[in-house]
Amino acid sequence: xxxxxxxxxxxxxxxxxxxxxxxxxxxxxxxxFGLIGPNGAGKTTxxxxxxxLLLPTSGTVKIFGMDVFREAAEVRKIIxxxxxxxxPYRNLSGREYLEFMARFIAKGSNELHRMVxxxxxxxxxxxxxxxxxxxxxxxxxxxxxxxxxxxxRPKLSVLDEPTSGLDVLHSYHVREIIKRYAKEHGVTVLxxxxxxxxxxxxxxRVALLNKGKIVVEGEPxxxxxxxxxxxxxxxxxKVVGFA
Amino acid sequence: MLKGFGPLLLKELKExxxxxxxxxxxxxxxxxxxxxxxxxMNFSMETAKESAAKAAVLVVNRDSGANSTxxxxxxxxxxxxxxxxxxxxxxxxxxxxxxxxxxxxxxxAGFSNNVTARIPVDVKFYTVFSGAxxxxxxxxxxxxxxxxxxxxxxxPNVLVPQKSVIVKGRIVEGVDPRILSSLVLSQSIALPITLxxxxxxxxxxxxxxxxxxxxxxxxxxxxxxxxxxxxxxxGKLSGSTIIAGVGAVAYMFGxxxxxxxxxxxxxxxxxxxxxxxxxxxxxxxxxxxxxxxxVTLLSALALAVILSAFAQDVRSAQSLVSYVYPLLFVxxxxxxxxxxxxxxFWLKVVFYAxxxxxxxxxxKAVTMGDYLTxxxxxxxxxxxxxxxxxxxxxxxxxxxxLTVKLRFRGxxxxxxxxxx
Numbered sequence: 001x002x003x004x005x006x007x008x009x010x011x012x013x014x015x016x017x018x019x020x021x022x023x024x025x026x027x028x029x030x031x032x033f034g035l036i037g038p039n040g041a042g043k044t045t046x047x048x049x050x051x052x053l054l055l056p057t058s059g060t061v062k063i064f065g066m067d068v069f070r071e072a073a074e075v076r077k078i079i080x081x082x083x084x085x086x087x088p089y090r091n092l093s094g095r096e097y098l099e100f101m102a103r104f105i106a107k108g109s110n111e112l113h114r115m116v117x118x119x120x121x122x123x124x125x126x127x128x129x130x131x132x133x134x135x136x137x138x139x140x141x142x143x144x145x146x147x148x149x150x151x152x153r154p155k156l157s158v159l160d161e162p163t164s165g166l167d168v169l170h171s172y173h174v175r176e177i178i179k180r181y182a183k184e185h186g187v188t189v190l191x192x193x194x195x196x197x198x199x200x201x202x203x204x205r206v207a208l209l210n211k212g213k214i215v216v217e218g219e220p221x222x223x224x225x226x227x228x229x230x231x232x233x234x235x236x237x238k239v240v241g242f243a
Numbered sequence: 244m245l246k247g248f249g250p251l252l253l254k255e256l257k258e259x260x261x262x263x264x265x266x267x268x269x270x271x272x273x274x275x276x277x278x279x280x281x282x283x284m285n286f287s288m289e290t291a292k293e294s295a296a297k298a299a300v301l302v303v304n305r306d307s308g309a310n311s312t313x314x315x316x317x318x319x320x321x322x323x324x325x326x327x328x329x330x331x332x333x334x335x336x337x338x339x340x341x342x343x344x345x346x347x348x349x350x351x352a353g354f355s356n357n358v359t360a361r362i363p364v365d366v367k368f369y370t371v372f373s374g375a376x377x378x379x380x381x382x383x384x385x386x387x388x389x390x391x392x393x394x395x396x397x398x399p400n401v402l403v404p405q406k407s408v409i410v411k412g413r414i415v416e417g418v419d420p421r422i423l424s425s426l427v428l429s430q431s432i433a434l435p436i437t438l439x440x441x442x443x444x445x446x447x448x449x450x451x452x453x454x455x456x457x458x459x460x461x462x463x464x465x466x467x468x469x470x471x472x473x474x475x476x477x478g479k480l481s482g483s484t485i486i487a488g489v490g491a492v493a494y495m496f497g498x499x500x501x502x503x504x505x506x507x508x509x510x511x512x513x514x515x516x517x518x519x520x521x522x523x524x525x526x527x528x529x530x531x532x533x534x535x536x537x538v539t540l541l542s543a544l545a546l547a548v549i550l551s552a553f554a555q556d557v558r559s560a561q562s563l564v565s566y567v568y569p570l571l572f573v574x575x576x577x578x579x580x581x582x583x584x585x586x587x588f589w590l591k592v593v594f595y596a597x598x599x600x601x602x603x604x605x606x607k608a609v610t611m612g613d614y615l616t617x618x619x620x621x622x623x624x625x626x627x628x629x630x631x632x633x634x635x636x637x638x639x640x641x642x643x644x645l646t647v648k649l650r651f652r653g654x655x656x657x658x659x660x661x662x663x
Contacts, residue, residue, distance in 0.1 A: 014646065051467045055642055073469065077469045079467065081464060081467040088459075104469065
């Protein structure tokens with residue numbers, strides 16, 4: 001099995017704060033892997049390092065064998081990143097936004113057209129794509145951004161809290177998009193969430209993160225059985241000593 | 244009283260006053276800026292008056308009587324006087340610099356006879372015009388004061404001053420330097436005002452643009468794309484420059500029309516054609532001025548981009564940019580009225596060092612045909628801009644663009660970097 005993400009002993013320090021403290025995990029190619037944990041656990045920092053936005057203070061991260069520090073430019077060619085609570089450009093229409101983003105990846109106008117059409121299908125915004133993004137609801141914006149992150153068919157898609165702040169229906173829609181796209185196009189997905197119940201339905205494998213460290217890792221079912229818990233939330237509470 | 248107004252007002256004041264960026268940018272900066280401006284203006288006026296009092300004039304005496312000798316002695320009691328023997332006033336003009344003189348007084352033949360007979364006599368006063376500024380009028384005012392005093396001592400209206408100016412070494416008869424100065428000032432006032440508006444708006448546009456990208460996290464997305472990060476910076480700068488450029492043209496048109504409505508109120512008496520006087524920049528001069536404006540605009544935008552990189556949201560970015568405004572307002576407002584050459588050396592150095600003052604210095608320089616000053620200013624601002632852009636590109640090339648944050652130690656508790 002090809003390894004998509006390989007993080008080894010990653011430490012990230014901001015001033016006096018140790019955001020990541022020896023983070024080690026790996027994600028197989030084609031898998032949907034969830035980093036889960038409470039606010040402040042270090043999920044976003046980990047995803048930003050994987051996405052070449054931040055440099056680790058120590059340790060290494062490799063994406064399909066390429067180092068995120070030394071080969072950042074190459075890594076950026078095969079990944080897409082969706083930041084938490086990101087928005088599109090307010091005064092561009094949904095379609096203009098997709099075209100703008102596709103231009104950096106597409107090789108030629110045919111591929112660009114294919115990407116934008118595909119993104120239109122993924123987000124399901126149809127005629128609303130002609131409207132300015134500032135007129136969209138939060139759910140519509142998130143669907144647009146998820147579509148943007150997937151339309152390029154990256155080898156690795158890094159999604160930070162993809163359903164954050166969405167209602168049940170929009171969350172369901174976004175989850176279905178991710179699942180379908182990963183399966184159809186073999187896209188590896190590394191996502192974060194503090195909603196552990198949601199992750200159970202989406203990820204083949206999860207790592208529970210607390211205070212910058214992975215406290216437990218495995219398949220959701222395996223973890224629930226191991227800790228005799230009905231859900232991952234309870235598993236986490238037991239692991240960190242709340243239950 | 245509106246129900247709930249009191250607590251809402253109190254909350255609003257606490258919220259705003261406890262934000263150190265607002266406190267500094269909107270309250271402390273203006274409190275310091277205007278006294279500094281006032282000091283600069285006052286100090287400059289005093290310095291200029293002193294130097295005007297020390298100024299020398301050349302006297303061309305065509306009269307051989309006692310009254311002219313008495314008049315020269317009278318002048319000498321207030322200003323330094325050198326009597327020169329030349330056949331024409333034009334010859335005296337060429338010797339002005341060797342005497343470090345700024346004016347010529349020509350006493351006509353028959354002066355003493357006329358004064359004795361209490362017959363009005365024309366005395367010609369030629370003043371060197373060196374640029375627009377309120378202080379240009381000081382020399383003219385001194386002439387008025389001297390003539391008035393002399394007439395009071397001798398006889399009312401016996402001495403009639405005929406004022407002319409010397410522009411770029413050429414005598415322009417019948418033009419009062421004070422009126423010429425007012426006219427040139429009214430024309431040149433458009434540039435500092437336009438510059439202030441243009442640069443403040445442009446900096447706000449650039450800062451808001453970067454801060455919006457950070458706030459909406461579109462910058463994070465861009466930074467993970469396979470594109471040159473310098474291209475992101477240049478795209479931002481170029482976009483802001485184009486919008487600012489369009490704005491500049493709009494302001495120039497609007498303001499010129501506005502200023503045009505004032506020129507009719509200037510008490511010219513005689514029609515003064517600035518073009519024929521050579522007091523309008525040449526095509527090359529305009530080109531230099533345009534380049535100076537452009538590089539200054541670019542430097543301001545680059546500075547705004549760097550400053551906004553330290554902000555986490557739009558409001559913070561706008562506050563941070565406002566800290567730069569004193570560097571724009573003080574030289575612009577001061578140089579609007581004062582020629583930089585009359586300033587004391589240390590203040591001159593400070594004004595030359597501020598990149599935003601360069602277009603104003605350049606505009607006066609090119610009007611007087613001094614292309615070297617304008618050119619050196621352009622080189623300086625271009626170098627400053629390159630340094631700023633290099634710093635900005637380094638900022639964009641590293642994770643600092645996402646993590647760097649300005650801290651106000653002592654004003655508030657140190658903020659933690661979000662780490663999730």
